Amino acid sequence: MSCIIAAELIALAFFTLWPAPGSKSENKKKATFNDDTIVMDEAVITTQASTPPPPPKPRAPVPVPKDEIIEEKIIVFEDINSSDFTDSLSISKLKGAGNSDQVASSPQQPPTVIRIVEAVMPDAAKEAGIKAEVTVRFLVDKKGRVEDARIELVKVYPEGSDEPRFLDSIGYGIAEATLRAAQQWKFRPAKNNGKPVRAYSKQVFTFGF
Template sequence: MIQKLKNIISSQVSYKNRILGSIVVAQLIVISVFTFWPVPDQVRTYQDIVFTDSEAIIDEVQITTQKSSPPPPPRPQVPVPVPNDQVIEEEILTLEDIDISEYSDSMSVVGLGKVGDSDRIASNPQLPPSIIRIVEPTLPEEAKEAGIKAEILVSFLVDKKGQVEEATISQIRLYDKDSDDYRVVDRVGYGLTNATLEAALQWRFRPAKDQGEVVKSYTKHWFNYGF
């Protein structure tokens, strides 16, 4: 019986020893883990940063300069004209080589009468000029022989006295001899326009009136030849 009790007590002591040994081993393992576990670098906080003077922070300031663009090209010099002493002889034009008759019978011919006063010219008067005397032109013999059939429209500038101050050719109609067909031309020849203007300057009119006032004004009339 005593031997049995010894055995029981011995087994209990052995069990306790194993438990205590296991606890010790576990503690050692835990201690070794915390001891040899890798620790990361410490993070510097705001309090850890020590500010120094600006001269210590900025090691070296490098001064940079902007590259300048090349200067613009110089302005081209304007050549200075050099006067020369060359004499240019003017060509003298003589009127002997010009046939004036070629230019004297066209619409560009203007007949001038007596110069009137300098009052205004009414372009559209209330009462236009009215004819009080007509002078028929003398038809040149050359035009008669050629059988000219034409109409010439004359523009009159009538002054305040009813006289023709200016007469111009406005239109020339040259008709076919055998029909009533016509064409508008610039000249008719045979001295016909000169004869027309010579007669037109002798016409007399009752002057125009505008707002009860006698004024200068224009009027037009046809001269017929060969009808």
């Protein structure tokens, strides 16, 4: 009987002290770790084949046309005494300017322009493509003011021709624009023997050139 008990104790001790095999969870962890390792080994680092194009340059602002009022262009050759020409185009002064003096037909020193006002070409003349030269005859008083201005000659150049046509009058508002500008001119008066005299002067206004 004692021998049987001893044999059972030896068998119990054998099974108790024998090292236990790894658990399933530990094996699963090892397997998972091995799988991750394989995935990392197979990873491939990629790079861009070319750099992206640069962003487009900002466009320059486009100027927006604005409506502007075209005024008559004034050219002044030298300073003049403004008091001499104050309200020089008034009716009272034009009527009585130099009426008692005769006009010198050939003065020793003819009138000299010191202030020009260019005529503005009317829109109707622009649309019609008018090219014209208008000769104006000025009567300049002894203070250099325009006493009278009249159209003396009109030359019109037909389209595609260099030969002018002489006309007695012209439309499209050109005559009115010419005289309106001519009345604003200023002159250094003509002189005879050093004294100012009334005299004529001719000037040409051009349109469409």
